[in-house]
Amino acid sequence: MNEHHLIQQFLDVLEAAKVQMEMGKKPKVKFFHQALEFARLFADKYHHFKEEYLLFSLLAMKKKGEIDGQIEALRYSHEQGRNLINQIANALNSYKNGQEVATITILENLASYIAILKKHLHQEDHVFFLMVAKEVTAAEQQELAEAFQREEAKMDEKFLAKMSDTLIEMETLLV
Ligand SMILES: [Fe+2]
Numbered sequence: 001m002n003e004h005h006l007i008q009q010f011l012d013v014l015e016a017a018k019v020q021m022e023m024g025k026k027p028k029v030k031f032f033h034q035a036l037e038f039a040r041l042f043a044d045k046y047h048h049f050k051e052e053y054l055l056f057s058l059l060a061m062k063k064k065g066e067i068d069g070q071i072e073a074l075r076y077s078h079e080q081g082r083n084l085i086n087q088i089a090n091a092l093n094s095y096k097n098g099q100e101v102a103t104i105t106i107l108e109n110l111a112s113y114i115a116i117l118k119k120h121l122h123q124e125d126h127v128f129f130l131m132v133a134k135e136v137t138a139a140e141q142q143e144l145a146e147a148f149q150r151e152e153a154k155m156d157e158k159f160l161a162k163m164s165d166t167l168i169e170m171e172t173l174l175v
């Protein structure tokens with residue numbers, strides 16, 4: 001899925017921030033604001049929403065309970081991601097004020113977020129989407145694509161360009 005490329009790019013820039021933090025550097029607060037925006041708007045609202053409400057539901061129906069455990073695990077990691085992002089958001093004010101505990105909190109939540117999402121993307125790309133290609137008929141794929149488009153149309157037309165810019169800005173903020 002093409003959207004995974006952007007999420008992968010996001011994880012790479014988060015990883016760079018994580019490495020800097022492990023060496024005692026403190027990324028700018030603005031970097032984290034941008035990261036929260038990307039995680040909440042693109043990863044979650046835009047991408048995970050379509051998976052959870054359209055794709056997973058269709059597959060669960062097709063496989064009649066056979067893959068419910070796998071779907072539950074994928075949903076759970078979306079949920080974990082949201083929680084970790086909220087933890088980072090909650091620590092940001094104290095981070096801004098130089099509190100060392102907040103720096104540690106952000107680092108550990110960042111590390112968990114990267115690890116969970118990396119595993120998640122791999123699982124979707126290598127297991128789940130192959131299943132979709134095999135199990136979902138051409139007509140259903142077409143319906144799914146249209147449902148995706150209806151969701152995508154709800155966003156501002158500049159949304160994707162803005163999200164790409166956010167990633168570029170995050171990279172420049174780390175330098
Ligand atoms: Fe997902």
Ligand SMILES: [Fe+2]
Pocket residue numbers: 004047051121124
């Ligand atoms: Fe995904």
